[in-house]
Amino acid sequence: MTDTTRSRSSVTMTVNGTEQQLDIDNRVTLLDALREHLKLTGTKKGCDHGQCGACTVMVNGRRVNSCLSLAVMHQGDEVTTVEGLGSPEDLHPMQAAFIEHDGYQCGYCTPGQICSAKSVLEEIRAGIPSHVTRDLANVVMNDDELRERMSGNICRCGAYANILAAMKQVAEETA
């Protein structure tokens, strides 16, 4: 029978390469599990409704809004946060490019922007089309594609032009 009395569950997931076992309230989002339970505060809470993208992390290699996902639903998943991409001593190329091009001002949306930006390049290379793809059989890397695919990440400081420049540089470096 369904146990409808338990409001907590246990879940095991791998976060940035380390296995984590959590016994948590079913209501805890992946975002809050990362920040409040695992103390990985790089991932940010903006709107908490999937509209701003500040909470973007990779789950099994794909970017998602961690605020719109329950932690208990991630049994066996591999989660990568901005902390898992690089460190101050050993930056991920996208982190280095954001610094070089000033792809931020206040920095609050930046972890989400960086996780999204890295995934966008991978999605284009995997041939996944977007709303602005002209020929669905031939997905190409261009400014319009980068802009459209970043529409789920809001930057209230308006660093968009510099974020685009950072992404283009990484796309060229890794072409």
Place this chain on the structure above:
Amino acid sequence: MKSFSYERVATAAEAASALGRTKGAKIIAGGTNLLDLMKLGIEAPDHLVDVNGLGLDKIEETAEGGLRIGTLVRNTDMAADARIRADYPLLTRAVLAGASGQLRNKATTGGNLLQRTRCPYFYDTAMPCNKRKPGSGCAALSGASRQLAVIGGSEACIATYPGDMAVAMRALDAAVETVRADGTTRSIPLDQFYHLPGTSPDVENDLAADELITHVTLPAPVGGEQTYTKIRDRASYAFALVSVAVIRHSDGSGRVAFGGMAPKPWRAEEADAAMAKGAEAVTEIAFAGANPTEDNAFKLPLAQRALAKILHGKGE
């Protein structure tokens, strides 16, 4: 958020049976719409049935030459599937016109069909809404209704169906396959799947309390030139004011379905028959009996002009 219990299930039968025996149970898959609504107190399930382990994440070919899309196929994967891109480009275009990359990576086929309206009064729990709280009234009728329905609504509700994917599926004659707790299955044409609000706007579709979507089927490809045009307040990541899904054959015949106009994807087969005569003829039939408000009357000429732009080949 109200407290709830949670279980993971491994088969569709288990999921349907959990729905049937547990009061206040809801299915959760991608969670991108449900969790948002739970945070706002608009949805308050007592129990969540996590169906992500069901394995219904494949797109198979049917004996009739069509496709059978598992309910857990993520929006990104549906849009990128080589067969859908080549044979049902309308569906790829519609899926890509919706949401953001992050959301499409998570949102599922079945969940997308079941997404709730974005009517501002449905979202505002301080306001009356017959869909959220049956019998409480409709604040939209005398409120800001710019985004809301011009046809198919009632005195109880003028909320629109918000999605893009289902509009393309309606034009493609898709059907929804389901299973119930007793194991019975059925296939429901998409038009019959969605209900108009009438006097019970809280009932949005044909699903029974213990019924679960397992697949969406597409008939064999119909060819033609396929376009999905979405008109919205921003270039990306916004809901449609008006959207138009068109399949057009070289002899001028075709099909058209509209989004953003009604409580469900809006298509009138009689209007399809007028396609060779042009956009005015089509929209006159498709929107006969429309009852717009002062705020949303603009949608009628907008839908007609959007269709005219496609039919007269003046680009997107």
